[in-house]
């Protein structure tokens with residue numbers, strides 16, 4: 139490789155390494171610009187780069203750098219979701235510009251979900267430490283759009299489903315904070331207050347022009363209705379429930395089970411999956427559940443598993459016909475050390491390797507797994 143090209147590569151890798159810890163300062167635009175630049179670097183020959191006393195091929199470094207930037211891009215996109223929810227709630231006078239931004243964000247999400255859904259899905263079951271309802275809304279949006287893709291939705295339907303699921307809990311933000319953060323099971327009176335949130339959500343949506351379509355309002359109103367009529371607020375059954383609301387019901391239940399609430403501990407994503415599957419045909423729609431399982435695998439996309447090789451891996455893609463044998467990416471080797479470069483194992487093709495058990499990893503453990511190139 140030309141000396142100039144090599145210098146340029148090192149400059150870009152250095153820039154990327156500097157960007158990673160500064161999540162807040164990075165915009166999607168900046169990341170995209172860098173990724174475009176990186177794609178333009180010609181890889182005509184393999185040059186070994188000495189990094190931390192080990193040697194890696196230039197192609198390996200570039201591929202990893204590009205994937206890391208893509209991770210960064212998806213995380214920024216993910217975080218933009220709750221920024222806009224907050225904006226819509228706190229500054230309704232800005233709603234014109236919020237509408238444009240939300241549409242732009244959803245357009246991006248639809249595009250990325252179409253290409254590599256697992257890159258966004260991996261956030262949905264990670265343990266959370268901050269504002270639960272904001273993260274929850276974005277997670278439900280991503281999980282619902284994944285189901286929408288499985289149902290073969292058009293771009294415009296995916297967009298509507300995205301808006302409805304991103305704002306499905308709008309009414310929750312109208313309730314007293316002390317109620318939402320209650321560290322115990324709700325009393326009968328508190329429960330009644332909570333059951334008002336679908337109606338409060340619709341009222342709020344009526345005031346926000348970008349949420350006022352009938353389908354979106356119906357989804358917000360019916361997301362807690364259940365197939366057997368055991369839900370609220372109208373005890374509506376099967377056919378009477380809008381498909382968007384049925385989709386949100388599945389994503390919402392799964393997402394909530396994956397996270398610790400003040401009154402109960404989180405389940406592992408695999409356990410949450412087993413729990414929601416048991417609800418199919420009773421409280422949750424059987425047909426939509428089938429699509430959800432096909433798209434998520436029994437060990438859901440984003441969850442971590444211990445392999446029979448002694449390595450720890452993250453599930454990155456599901457095989458619809460083989461829910462117990464997804465595609466995984468090894469994050470820790472058998473000695474428990476983070477892998478510097480990605481190693482992907484497709485369990486469907488590697489019949490000798492099995493998932494031994496699911497494991498929980500926290501954010502800080504994952505941070506240690508970010509590739510360190512320089």
Ligand SMILES: [Fe+2]
Pocket residue numbers: 306307335361362
């Ligand atoms: Fe809700």
